[in-house]
Amino acid sequence: MADLITVEDPDDPRLSDYTGLTDVELRRRREPAEGLFIAEGEKVIRRARDAGYAMRSMLLSAKWIDTMRDVIDELPAPVYAVSPELAERVTGYHVHRGALASMQRKPLPTAAELLTSARRVAVMESVNDHTNIGAIFRSAAALGMDAVLLSPDCADPLYRRSVKVSMGAVFSVPYARLEGWPKGLETVREAGFRLLALTPDEKATVIDDARPHRLDRVALMLGAEGEGLSTRALRAADEWVRIPMAHGVDSLNVGAAAAVAFYAVATGRPGA
Amino acid sequence: MADLITVEDPDDPRLSDYTGLTDVELRRRREPAEGLFIAEGEKVIRRARDAGYAMRSMLLSAKWIDTMRDVIDELPAPVYAVSPELAERVTGYHVHRGALASMQRKPLPTAAELLTSARRVAVMESVNDHTNIGAIFRSAAALGMDAVLLSPDCADPLYRRSVKVSMGAVFSVPYARLEGWPKGLETVREAGFRLLALTPDEKATVIDDARPHRLDRVALMLGAEGEGLSTRALRAADEWVRIPMAHGVDSLNVGAAAAVAFYAVATGRPGA
Structure with a gap:
């Protein structure tokens, strides 16, 4: 006591x-x-x-x-x-x-350790807003993502604000920091994951058309609010995917975009 | 000048x-x-x-x-x-x-006026947080919802914070206030809409299984963060739908849930 x-x-x-x-x-x-x-x-x-x-x-x-x-x-x-x-x-x-x-704190696992058992992982680049980090973890937990990988410059998921916004999901979704960026993505590819980069770019495949829920192992790459993924991150991806947007709208906020994309890549969805 | x-x-x-x-x-x-x-x-x-x-x-x-x-x-x-x-x-x-x-301000249209040309509408009950209202409008605009209907007690979409969070989407997505709640939902049903109530309740149909993107006219009902839709709102719906959640997670935040649901009901999705 x-x-x-x-x-x-x-x-x-x-x-x-x-x-x-x-x-x-x-x-x-x-x-x-x-x-x-x-x-x-x-x-x-x-x-x-x-x-x-x-x-x-x-x-x-x-x-x-x-x-x-x-x-x-x-x-x-x-x-x-x-x-x-x-x-x-x-x-x-x-x-x-x-x-x-x-x-x-506990020692973080390595990315390679997390990837052995995961099938759906979110990879975040330069997301350094604590509220966004927390919101993304909450959605990742609810929508069945198995792990989160962070670029070296992402904010701390255990910062008080992130923890609170995540409703504690930062404790339940395992995460690791990649060493080097975008070099660290090689570890992900070597573990058998297909790297899908989420971007509003018109050249990207509409996410459902990429049939990501049928893939065995998916790593979904997300950039920060505003800028999105960097050019070098986009280059390192296997495929670009986009959420279809109505005319004239810039984009979803990163939390909403992450939730939609997690939903789209979730295993066990019917149809498509 | x-x-x-x-x-x-x-x-x-x-x-x-x-x-x-x-x-x-x-x-x-x-x-x-x-x-x-x-x-x-x-x-x-x-x-x-x-x-x-x-x-x-x-x-x-x-x-x-x-x-x-x-x-x-x-x-x-x-x-x-x-x-x-x-x-x-x-x-x-x-x-x-x-x-x-x-x-x-401009005079608001009536719900009946909005419903003549809309095919996808979001119906919000008691969402009185200005940030959430703004976030939901932003997602509604991006994901192709045609209109938003508000229960009488929802917060003002034109409040400064809502406007800012929506990135101006409150100007581009037309909205109206329902007169009476849940009575006002009758107007929506009479206009040929199927009323889908979003709820985490296990008895609800998994949203993709309800094939909402194949329906001609869909009104997607959303409740506030925390409580969700009231019992009387749930009773007034035609069908309950849910976003499949991973085990042990309470729920998505209302902004993330709205984004996923808007995506799920959007017309023109492939498959299913």
Whole structure:
């Protein structure tokens, strides 16, 4: 059972995992370096725990202690009970979900490891918006993608905002970072995947016509909101696919495009 | 050509269309009552104009005057040139897109009018999040939905945030409000539409199995994030359809679900 420790000093060094949570740049550097990430709110904390992440500590306001009692009872780590005011002073914002946990990262698998058992993978290039990363993981989980591969410059799926938007799907969909880009795509091809690049380019095949749900192994490549996939990524693909768009519309947002494309490549769809 | 008027007093009554833009509750009441809405940023302002909305005025910081010169030259309405500081004092936020326009609303068509020529319509129940409304319009435009029908309690598609997230798609996809809910759905059925209710319920037909892209006229009903469609809305539908979900996932977010469903009902898809 966890030690339940009441903390009243915002400078207490035991709270250092939780300081300056609104400083994105700081946290982006600190969290991977220190091997931690922050889970926020009861549901997300439970999902992180259920996915096998170890907890370093929790920070709770008093009224959340009862709700989290079962988690606390099993926890071999300290729980800091604080007032909402102190939570705000430490983190930099009003923690309306009332519960934060500092979780220990796990070593990421390699892409090659993930690819041995996967059949449907999403490959993201330069998606560095935390909201988009989270939304894409949520759709990937719901629509049956087996894994996500990230180019080296993609944002961190375990950043607080990504975790929250994903509703914890970043814990359930395994992911890896490719080493080198687009060179890392070779690993994917060598594992037997057909690389489909999603692009609005008129020269691309309409995605259903490519019959991607009939392919044994599909890696669906997605670029960032706005620019889309880079020329070198497009060159490295086996085939370009597009979602048919109504006249005069630029494009779907990356979250919507990803959801449609995941749906289109899902195995077991009828017809076509 | 517009009068270009330099304004230096934040309390100048000519700027009243732009006051308190960050006060959502205030603006939600004021804008429909006063028959205006706010377009933000060059692209969105141009799209509103191209869609035939009349401009009441523009509010520009000096460096945007050249960029908007062609719009100004044709405009039979005043253009207020202000400093970025004054723009912030009036609106309540730092207007980093530098250009705002107050546009005149147009009378909405009735649902019956829209339904005469449409074949694919989205029907939204109680979607009162401005970001979600905007995202759904953007996907509706891209994926070829002909019109959107709103339950009486849906949020305003012309609210600034909705307009922005939609990338102006709220100007290009015609929409109407149903009178009465779910009673208003009768109008839709009488116009020859099959009412498909999107739900995660296991009893629903997998959406592709319902072969919705083969139907002549489809009205796809969507509920709000979280709750989904109400029981009475589900009862009023002709058929329930669901997007197949991977095991253990609650659901897609409403924007992703809408995009997938719009794709599934689009005419002209191959196969199935």
